[in-house]
Amino acid sequence: MYNKLQYISQGETIKEQLYNIHHALDAGCKWVQMRFKNQTSKETFALAEKVKPLCEEYLANFIINDDLHLAEQIAADGVHLGLTDMKIDEARAILGATKIIGGTANTFEHIQNHVKNGCDYIGLGPFRFTITKEKLSPILGLSGYFEILQKMKKDKIEIPVYAIGGIKLKDVSPLMETGIHGIAVSGIITESAEKKILIKQLKEKLYANVIV
Numbered sequence: 001m002y003n004k005l006q007y008i009s010q011g012e013t014i015k016e017q018l019y020n021i022h023h024a025l026d027a028g029c030k031w032v033q034m035r036f037k038n039q040t041s042k043e044t045f046a047l048a049e050k051v052k053p054l055c056e057e058y059l060a061n062f063i064i065n066d067d068l069h070l071a072e073q074i075a076a077d078g079v080h081l082g083l084t085d086m087k088i089d090e091a092r093a094i095l096g097a098t099k100i101i102g103g104t105a106n107t108f109e110h111i112q113n114h115v116k117n118g119c120d121y122i123g124l125g126p127f128r129f130t131i132t133k134e135k136l137s138p139i140l141g142l143s144g145y146f147e148i149l150q151k152m153k154k155d156k157i158e159i160p161v162y163a164i165g166g167i168k169l170k171d172v173s174p175l176m177e178t179g180i181h182g183i184a185v186s187g188i189i190t191e192s193a194e195k196k197i198l199i200k201q202l203k204e205k206l207y208a209n210v211i212v
């Protein structure tokens with residue numbers, strides 16, 4: 001089972017990214033998506049080369065945003081691809097069956113396509129407005145998640161769905177009630193001064209109904 005909490009990294013420089021990722025790992029994150037926008041391939045490679053052993057040290061999954069070739073080159077655990085990034089079936093053909101491929105969705109139809117093309121998990125959003133990403137797709141809100149997850153249930157589509165976009169602690173329980181698997185967050189963890197406490201609280205809500 002994939003971890004229910006994915007941390008999406010932030011930072012304008014390699015130093016900032018490493019600082020944020022290291023603190024998130026230290027506070028208990030077990031899944032990092034390295035998201036380092038508008039950089040040269042030399043810079044993203046240099047960061048990925050440092051993040052990989054860090055994630056290994058913390059026994060955390062490490063996936064790369066957007067750049068399938070970097071994920072392949074660095075032997076990351078996988079990649080997250082958006083609606084305008086490389087197609088999921090193409091990525092699967094390159095990465096093979098064992099790597100994690102996540103795909104962005106904003107509609108039920110996106111999810112149907114991703115499943116057909118061999119996606120491993122869905123990043124469904126945005127839940128609400130966020131400054132972390134520009135050019136957001138239409139906001140889904142709680143009702144959007146409820147409707148899409150109901151359609152999935154009706155059509156027996158089973159794939160882990162992660163809610164994303166402006167998620168705060170108070171949103172987690174209502175979102176989980178819609179049937180999602182987990183959440184992908186950036187801002188709340190990056191900006192938190194009490195990361196260990198926040199991550200503990202997030203996990204309590206995410207795993208509230210998991211029987212061990």
Ligand SMILES: Cc1ncc(COP(=O)(O)OP(=O)(O)O)c(N)n1
Binds near residue numbers: 035083
């Ligand atoms: C888990 C997860 N879900 C969605 C996204 C958004 O991906 P994308 O639409 O490609 O946008 P960018 O992150 O590339 O700006 C994501 N990164 N992770």
Ligand SMILES: Cc1ncsc1CCOP(=O)(O)O
Binds near residue numbers: 125126130164167
């Ligand atoms: C990458 C991405 N895709 C949709 S919203 C978003 C940003 C998520 O970050 P935050 O948790 O800070 O809103």
Ligand SMILES: [Mg+2]
Binds near residue numbers: 065082085
């Ligand atoms: Mg993308």
